[in-house]
Amino acid sequence: MQIANIIVDVPTMQTNSPYSYLVPKDLQSSLSKGMRVVVPFGKGNRKIEGFVVGIEPLTNQDPAKLKEISSIMDFEPVLDEELLDLSKWLADKTYAFRISCLLTMLPNVMKAKYAKAVKKNHPLTNQALNQKVSDNLMTLFDDKHFTEKELNQLILMQKKGDVEIEYVVKNEAKSKVELAIQNQINDFSGVRKHLKTNASAQHHLLDFLEKHPKEKLVQKKIIEKDGISPSAIKAFFNKGWINKTQVEKYRNPYNHKLVRDHPKRLTPEQEKAVLEIDQAIKKKKPETFLIEGVTGSGKTEIYLQNIQTALNDGRQALMLVPEIALTPQMVNRVKNRFGNQVAIIHSGLSNGERYDEWRRIRDGNAKVVVGARSAVFAPLQNIGIIILDEEHDTSYKQDENPRYHTRDVAIWRSKYHHCPVVLGSATPSLESRARAGKGVYHFIRLTKRVNQQQLPEVEIVDMTKEVAKSGDIFSEELLQAINEKLTKHEQVVLMLNRRGFSSFMMCRDCGYVLMCPNCDISLTMHLDSHTMKCHYCGFEEPIPNVCPKCHSHNIRYFGTGTEKVEQELAKILPQARILRMDVDTTKRKGAHERILNEFGEQKADILLGTQMIAKGLDFPNVTLVGVLNADTGLDLPDFRASERTFDLLTQVAGRAGRADKAGKVIIQTFNPEHYAIQLVKKQDYETFYKKEMKLRHLAGYAPYYFTVKLTVSSTKEQQAAGKSYEILKYLKTQLSHKTMILGPTPRPIARIKNRYYYQIIIKYKVDKKLSPALKQILQSSQQEARKGLRIAIDSEPVNFM
C-alpha cells in the first residue's frame, strides 16, 4: 500500500506540513507528485482540495487510522518537484501558509474553470467507456460525465496510451487542434519514378516530404507558406503515401510581426559585461550580478546576448520585467531576436492562451520566457539565466499573501538550476547596490550611453517663483521649450503623476472637502466621466454643484491632474497633437500598446502621462522630457520617498535624447534644493546612493536594518487598535531588546473600503526570536479572522500607505 503526503487547502500552521492519506488501489499507478486531489478532511470529512507533495510506501503507520484520497483533480502534475520544494521555502520566508504559496504558483488557468477532453486511440475493452468516448474527436467532459471509478480507469488507460486526455478551457476548445499530414513513404526514389514528369505539384510535395520525413506537417501552413497544392495532398492521401492526423494548435497570443533582429556589435562596456555573465552561465555558477547602467547604456542588448549563450548551451532563459503592458518595446526586442521560442506571460491573455503558453513552457517548446512578477514561477526545466530588468521596481513585490519579492525567488531558483541571476537598473534599489558594494552581488557598471550622446541636460525650475508669474501648471521655460520642439518636429514627453482633473474639491465658505464615504481620502474630479472618484475603492458620484454641507455655490477645485493638463495644453498649443496615457485611458486591452505605437509613428507631438510613461520607452525623436510636478512622491510617509522620487525622475529623464539628437529635461518643483532633485540634475546615482545610505544609517532603516510590517485591520476601529496593542505587548515579551518596534499607528490612509488599518513596524538586525514570534501571530491569525480581524505580516515591505 502507498500513502500520499498532501498539503490540504486549510490555511493553518498545522497544514503547512503534509497530511498522510491512503492511495486507493486503482489510483496507485496514476497518481504523482504535483497533482491536485480531493480528500476528506476533519471530523465531518468535508471534501477539500490538496496538493500531493510526496508518495511513499506505507511503513509504520496504521492504515486503519488513515483516510483515503477521494479523487484526482489533475491528469498530470500541475507543479513540478522544484516548485513544490520552493513552496516550502517561500512559506517560511514570507510568513505565509504553504497552501497559499502553492496556489500562487499554480498557473492561472488551473484556477479558472476548465473542462477536460478525452480521445481514444483505439476501441476500448470497457464497453460503457467505449461508448462514452468518441473515436477521433476530443470529447469534452466535466466531472459529472464520468463516474469516479470511470475517471480512475481513464487515467490508467492514459498511462497505457489507450486514450489521450488534456485540459481545455471552456469556450476556447474549438481552435485546439488542426489537421496535419505525415509522410508514410520509405522509398522516395521509387515513388518519384511513379509520378508523371509533368505533375510538378506532386513532385514539389514529394520533395517536401523527403525533407521532412518524420514531422507532422500542418496542412494549412504548408499550403499557405510552402506552396504545397491541396490536390497533390489529396492524391497522395488516396495513394496512402501520407497519413492525416491532428496536431495541437498553439494559439499565438502576441500578434506582433517579427522583424528579424541580429546581435549588435557591443561597446567595450557591454562586451565586458556579456563576457562576465557568459562565464557564469557556462560554468553553471549561481552568481547574482547587478548591472548599474545609465539610461540608454544598452542593458537590453547585454541581456539578449547572454540569453543567446544560455540557448546555445541547450538551456533556457527567464526574463522578468515590471509590467508587460508598459514595456511592449522590450517584449518586441526579445521576440525579434528569438522568434517563436519566446513565450510571453501576460495578464492580458485569455485563459486559453495562458494555458497554451504554460504548456509550451512545460513541454520545453518555449525556451525564453518573458513576464511580470508571477512569471518567476514559470515551469522551466533547465534555466541557464534569470534576468530582472528594472530591478528596483516595486511591482516585483507582491502586495498580498504570500508577500514575496521576485528577486528572492529568482535567486532561489538560480541556486536550484545552477545559473546566474542578472539584476539591471539605472537606479538599483539601495538594498541591491549595498550588496554589490559588499561583494555579495557581482557589480557591473555601465557609465556611457551607447550612442555616444551625453546624458540629457536637466534643468530645475523653482515653481515657488513661477506660480505668481505663470500659474502652477506650466513654467515659462517649459512652455518655451515645448514650442521650440514642436517647430522642429521633435517629440515631447510630459509626466504628471496624478490622474483625473482636479485632486480635491473644497468649499470656499465652510472649508468642507469632499471625501470618499468608504475611505479616509478626498475624491478626485474626473471630467471624462463627470464624476468624483475614489482612487482607492472605486467609489464614484456625480460632481456636486453646491457644497454638500452648507449648500454654498462657492466651491473650488484644487490640484492638477493629467486631464486638466491635457485641456490646458490644447488651449495654449492648439496645433499640438496630444496623447494622454494614464489608468483612465488604458483600461481597455491593448490600449497601452496602441498609444505607444501612435507616438512611435509620430502621429502625436506630445505624450502626456502618469508614471507609466517613465519606463523603458525608447523613441529616437523624443528630445524633451518635462516633469510638471516632481514633488508628488516626496512628502509621502515612507522612508523610501526620496529614493522613489530619484528613481522615477531619473527613469523619465532617460527617455530624452536616446538617438542622435541631444535631449533636454525640465523638472518643475517646489523643492528645488532637495538632494533627490538636485542629484537627478546631475543624474548621479552613485552620489545619491551614498547620501541616502547615510540618512538610512542615521534613521535605522534598510539596508542597515531589516523591516517587518504588521498590519491589523477591521471594520471596527476599536477592534483593530485593540488587537494591534495586544500584538505589541506580545512582541515586547518575545523579541530581543536590540530590536526596535514602532507603533502601532493608524496607517497613513487610516480607512480604506471601510476597514481601519493599524501598523506596527519592526526593525532588526539579527533576532532569532522574531521568526517564531511571527509564526505564532500567523497561527493565531486564523482564529482572529473569524472575528473579522485581518492580520498581515509583510517582511521587507515596500508599501506603507
Ligand code: ADP
Ligand atoms: P537601456 O535599457 O540601458 O536604457 P537600451 O538597451 O534600451 O538601453 O539601449 C538603448 C538603445 O541603444 C536601443 O535603441 C538599442 O537598440 C541601442 N543599442 C544597444 N546596444 C547597442 C550597440 N551595441 N550598438 C548599437 N545600438 C545599440
Ligand code: ZN
Ligand atoms: Zn460649504
Ligand code: ZN
Ligand atoms: Zn474610497
